[in-house]
Amino acid sequence: MLALIQLIESPIDPAAVLESVAAGEAGAVLLFVGTTRGHTLGRKTASLDYTTYRPMAVKEIEKLASQAAEQWPLLAIAITHRLGHLEVGEASVAIAVSAPHRGEAFTAGQWLIDTLKEQVPIWKKENWADGQSDWVHPGLTTPNGPPQTGSERVE
């Protein structure tokens, strides 16, 4: 079971991520692309920055791929996360899976993005249009911002 994991500082090529999981036995190939919104809770975003604890992020993503492959009969998994400075609308993450049937492809794809967002040491900073910036830390009250609720993470 092939798992291709990348943390990159350049724009994501979703077509390439999709292509990397192609498999002759696949009846379903699923691509999820996470993109960056222009507004969050009424505030306009100018740009975003993503940072990471890279060696641990790679390990955690590898674990996710491994767990997904144990839970579902997947043929291949590809996960690419963008780091550094992003403009609004750019893709921050792409996840592709291939499987014999669509049921497991949809389920695994959802599980991978949901779990990545909970476990992988990558952090997003919102650079607001008004000039302020805030790190996004769900559940944390920070000195320079309002309490962050779980609802900020609902897509």
Place this chain on the structure above:
Amino acid sequence: MFEISIQLFAVARDLAGCKTVTLTLPEGATVAMLREKLYAQVPALVPLAESMQIAVDQEYAIDETLLTAAQEVALIPPVSGG
């Protein structure tokens, strides 16, 4: 006693004003002790205390995890990737 270096990220880095903090710990120290010493040494991090996870050698650790010299430790604030 041994020295241990803790990597900081995101808001923790901003609040502490540095990328790493070095602590001196006794033999047999646990992650719980590390937390206590860290917040005593860097009070600016106290507001984050309840939400911080600790990683030891790039794995999430629990309070009871034992620490030794030459381990890689990091403070992990709530993550927001994806």
